[in-house]
Each structure stands twice: as C-alpha cells, then as structure tokens.
Amino acid sequence: LDNAGKTTILYRVTMGQAIETAPTVGSNTEIFEYKNLKFALWDIGGQSSIRSQWAQYFIATKAVILVVDSTDPARLHVSREELHRICADETLRDALLLVFANKQDVPGAMTAARVSDGLALTELRDRQWQIVPCSAITGQGLFEGFDWLVTRLEKR
C-alpha cells in the first residue's frame, strides 16, 4: 500500500542510503546487482487509485516483494486483500513472495508474526513465501530478505 516504504527501500538497497521520497505515481526502476544476480527492481505506487495498474507489471515477474507498514495495523486487512488478489492472478503463478514487515525502527511496530497473521500468509496455496522484519531507515533486515530471494532463485 501507499506509505509502506517501497521507494525508500528501493533507494536504500541500490544507493545505500535513506532518501526523502514523495508518493509514487507510476513506477521507479533500478538495477540491483547482488550475489551474482542482477535484479530489475520495479517499485510501483501503492495508492488505491492506481492499484489497478499493478497487473501491467506482472509479466515475467520472478518475485513479488510486498512491503507492509508495520506501524499501520488499521490497514493490514487492506494489504491482505490486495495480496490475495494479486496472488490469484495466473500470471504470477510461479512468482516468489517476499514480505517485508517494514518500519521496525518505530517503537510499537507490529512484529513479523503479527503481520504474517494479518496477511493470512499460511492460507496462500502453492506459493513459496518468506516474511522478514526490516527498516528502510536503518537498513536492518533488507539484505536478509534479498538473501532469501537469491537462494530461491538460484534453485530455479
């Protein structure tokens, strides 16, 4: 969803620093070379009015990274609905799912277990998924998430 921290994560991993962002309308793309893999990262705006455009990006997608604002329990059910909706799309049938439970630097942020529950991740059928707590501001957890993707992608 909007305000989750996708763009902040994109530039944190590709530039190594937290930058100031504005809400994304459309997308940002960066190439990210990590552990002998070259990721083409597409960061897509999460505002409700532009969510219908997400499907344009599904073709040839190897992995979906869902970023969740762990300080926003009120909208966790919306994230769940959007996640299960995109997972039902045939184009994404073989895509890996990495969930970042972002903003862990904020006191009182939901734990990854709580986010996992709220997203009903265990209800996803035939999907390889992982959830990783992280902070785009401190950088905590981000490479752990990409490590999981690398391990899974190398097996394919």
Ligand SMILES: Nc1nc2c(ncn2[C@@H]2O[C@H](COP(=O)(O)OP(=O)(O)OP(=O)(O)O)[C@@H](O)[C@H]2O)c(=O)[nH]1
């Ligand atoms: N405290 C904290 N703030 C964060 C973190 N990640 C992002 N933010 C802040 O959250 C706000 C939204 O971040 P963005 O990266 O623009 O969010 P987005 O998911 O790209 O949002 P859309 O482009 O609208 O879909 C910004 O003010 C960020 O600085 C984090 O890990 N911790």
Ligand SMILES: [Mg+2]
């Ligand atoms: Mg953005």
